[in-house]
Amino acid sequence: MRFTLEMVLANEQLAIDYRTVIxxxxxxxxxxxxxxxxxxxxxxxxxxxxxxxxxxLGKAQFCSDKILxxxxxxxxxxxxxxxxxxxxxxxxxxxxxxxxYPLPLGNSMRMEQIAIEKEEVITTTDIEVVFVSPLCVxxxxxxxxxxxxxxxxxEGFNESLREVLxxxxxxxxxxxxxxLNDFYLEPINCKKTVIxxxxxxxxxxxGTFRMHGAIPLLTHFYLAGxxxxxxAGFGYFDIxxxxx
Numbered sequence: 702m703r704f705t706l707e708m709v710l711a712n713e714q715l716a717i718d719y720r721t722v723i724x725x726x727x728x729x730x731x732x733x734x735x736x737x738x739x740x741x742x743x744x745x746x747x748x749x750x751x752x753x754x755x756x757x758l759g760k761a762q763f764c765s766d767k768i769l770x771x772x773x774x775x776x777x778x779x780x781x782x783x784x785x786x787x788x789x790x791x792x793x794x795x796x797x798x799x800x801x802y803p804l805p806l807g808n809s810m811r812m813e814q815i816a817i818e819k820e821e822v823i824t825t826t827d828i829e830v831v832f833v834s835p836l837c838v839x840x841x842x843x844x845x846x847x848x849x850x851x852x853x854x855x856e857g858f859n860e861s862l863r864e865v866l867x868x869x870x871x872x873x874x875x876x877x878x879x880x881l882n883d884f885y886l887e888p889i890n891c892k893k894t895v896i897x898x899x900x901x902x903x904x905x906x907x908g909t910f911r912m913h914g915a916i917p918l919l920t921h922f923y924l925a926g927x928x929x930x931x932x933a934g935f936g937y938f939d940i941x942x943x944x945x
Contacts, residue, residue, distance in 0.1 A: 702787030703780040703818040703924070706794060710773040714806040715758070717767060717897045720934035723756060723777060726802050726810070727790070734793035743786065749872050752781035752790070753926025755834035755937035767806060775810075778818075778833065780937060782924035791815070821940045823920045827913050829942040830923075835894055835905035837935035838862045838928050850904040852893040862886070865928050876921060884914035898933065909941065 716722055731740050743750055757776040762769040781787045794815055801809045838851040840861040851858040863881065870876045891908025912919055926936035 702782075702784065702791075703778070703820055704787075704791060705816050705818055706777040706779065706812050707814040707816075708775045708777060708810045709813050710770060710775065710804075711801070711809045712807070713770050713773050714808050715761070715768040715770050715775075716805045717763075718899065719756060719758075719768060720896075720898055722804055723754065724933060726797075729802060730793040730797045731790070734789070734796055739789050739793075743789075749869075750932035751783040751786050751925050752779065753834070753931035753937040754779045754934055756934065757833075778937060780924050780926065782921055791817075821923065821943075823916050823923060823940070823943065825944045826916060826919070827911065827943070827945050828919055828923075828940050829889065829909060829911050830938040830940055831909045832891075832907055832927075832936070832938045834934050834937040835896055835903075835907050836910075836928055836938075837896075837903060837905045837930045838865060839930065840864065848901075852904045853888055853891050853906040854893075855904070862928060873921065876918060880915045880918045884912070884918060887911040887913070896935075898930075903930075905935065 728740070728744055731737070731743060742748070755778045757778065758768065758770055759772045759774060779790065781790070794812060798812050798815065801811045803809050836853070838858060838861050840849045840851070840857070842849070849857075851861050866881055866884075867878050870878050870880065887910060889909040889911055891906050891910060894905050894907050896903045896905055912922070923938065923940065925931065927938060928936045930936070
């Protein structure tokens with residue numbers, strides 16, 4: 702299930718770490734929907750979240766300490782492979798329609814419209830994709846409790862990506878790790894980017910890639926997001942082309 706939230710800003714200033722602002726908006730809506738009965742299911746500590754999102758900021762200007770959005774309009778693209786999660790979040794967002802939500806920098810935003818988007822039905826084992834939100838690959842060292850992030854081409858990227866995907870599939874009842882034996886990710890035109898998130902500088906990747914794998918696996922990545930920190934605004938991609 703995929704849908705788009707069309708948001709209006711009170712002024713043109715947006716925090717550099719806008720992903721955490723959007724997450725706060727999500728949590729606020731879920732905490733109010735049905736008296737917060739679904740909040741812990743999706744936002745309790747260490748809960749794995751079956752969704753991803755990407756924000757479209759239009760012709761925004763990125764400054765050192767803020768983002769300027771002259772149109773005062775943004776779009777939030779949200780996606781999941783869980784029917785229940787889709788219904789819960791759609792209803793929670795709908796209840797917040799036209800309500801102003803406070804933001805940093807003296808700003809606020811409200812949802813003007815929400816629209817369900819047509820999903821691409823994957824019918825081949827090869828797809829070309831563009832990452833609308835950055836591809837994030839994280840390696841967490843439990844002994845030091847520190848994170849290492851990898852952009853494509855950095856030493857350790859492939860090994861860390863494999864570990865992330867294996868862990869993801871271990872939580873998914875309909876998929877299994879053996880599917881990764883035939884999976885590969887091939888760059889077409891990509892570049893390193895650095896994202897500000899929770900006072901961290903996260904190394905990630907933007908651009909286009911070719912993915913090869915089983916159709917159920919590709920469909921899961923397309924709807925739930927790909928690799929690390931999906932529910933925090935990473936790993937959301939659109940399909941450009943199917944087949945070779």
